[in-house]
Amino acid sequence: MGLLTVTGTPLPEPDDLDEDGDDAVRRSAGAGESSRASRHWWDRNADEYQDEHGEFLGDDRFTWCPEGLDEADARLLGDVAGRSVLEIGAGAAQCSRWLAARGARPVALDISYRQLQHSRRIDLARGAAPVPVVQADAAVLPFADGAFDLACSAYGAVPFSADTEALMREVHRVLRPGGRWVFSVTHPIRWAFPDEPGVEGLTAVSSYFDRTPYVEEDEQGRATYVEHHRTLGDRVRELVAAGFRLVDLVEPEWPEGHEQDWGGWSPLRGRLIPGTAIFVAERG
Numbered sequence: 001m002g003l004l005t006v007t008g009t010p011l012p013e014p015d016d017l018d019e020d021g022d023d024a025v026r027r028s029a030g031a032g033e034s035s036r037a038s039r040h041w042w043d044r045n046a047d048e049y050q051d052e053h054g055e056f057l058g059d060d061r062f063t064w065c066p067e068g069l070d071e072a073d074a075r076l077l078g079d080v081a082g083r084s085v086l087e088i089g090a091g092a093a094q095c096s097r098w099l100a101a102r103g104a105r106p107v108a109l110d111i112s113y114r115q116l117q118h119s120r121r122i123d124l125a126r127g128a129a130p131v132p133v134v135q136a137d138a139a140v141l142p143f144a145d146g147a148f149d150l151a152c153s154a155y156g157a158v159p160f161s162a163d164t165e166a167l168m169r170e171v172h173r174v175l176r177p178g179g180r181w182v183f184s185v186t187h188p189i190r191w192a193f194p195d196e197p198g199v200e201g202l203t204a205v206s207s208y209f210d211r212t213p214y215v216e217e218d219e220q221g222r223a224t225y226v227e228h229h230r231t232l233g234d235r236v237r238e239l240v241a242a243g244f245r246l247v248d249l250v251e252p253e254w255p256e257g258h259e260q261d262w263g264g265w266s267p268l269r270g271r272l273i274p275g276t277a278i279f280v281a282e283r284g
């Protein structure tokens, strides 16, 4: 598959083939199958992902999305100095590195060992203190109750997890009361459109309301890549059910002068329809 259908919505016909030759289908996929697929897919594709997007991501930049909204400007997490922060689906921990430079105490969690090796690679190259990393599934966080002041995720585990209601409860559990949980995902409206940067990506071809997962399968029918869709309302409900209060829902606009595509995210589409949704929530 193309890297940028990661967190995108290709909406295939049942017999479509992705770039790896795997079949792309719409079918159900449970928590175990989704996690296994994510772990293997990201281990296999981490090198290519970092190679393709490393420059945009920066070694110690905290950007929320392909629109380029940075935490340095948005300050969605509030004051981070002295705070313990859990970054979920951290990849090579670029955001955690930015947080550490501002006096926070980040822990970068990811399901993919290879992604976390890239974090270590960057730390070694910079000769800086390494970001603490943990390999784990976001649905089962290996931390004590109330261990963190803040939690964040830039396009991390959320779109890849089958049971995000459980994921939200886990994040709630490891945050202290009043702690913030901020995460970005592909804007749910994009699910209705082909994941293409050009004009073909501007015509709705599928129902926004169809939550059937996007799955790529190998010849034995095993999932090799899974993405899950929720509507905006679903996301609000799962946050509230877990005990969070929604503080803001940010839909970053495509900025003037930003001409760089990221897969299906492009200036053409970005100026017409939202590409990212950032949920800002506080633990009750």
Ligand SMILES: C[S@@+](CC[C@H](N)C(=O)[O-])C[C@H]1O[C@@H](n2cnc3c(N)ncnc32)[C@H](O)[C@@H]1O
Residues within 6 Å of the ligand: 006, 007, 035, 038, 039, 042, 057, 088, 089, 090, 091, 092, 109, 110, 111, 112, 115, 136, 137, 138, 139, 153, 154, 155, 156, 157, 160, 161
């Ligand atoms: C699109 S990348 C984003 C990584 C990083 N935030 C960035 O902006 O480059 C998604 C990340 O989520 C991780 N991931 C996917 N499913 C996960 C899960 N269930 N638990 C933890 N991490 C997961 C992947 O391994 C991958 O590193």
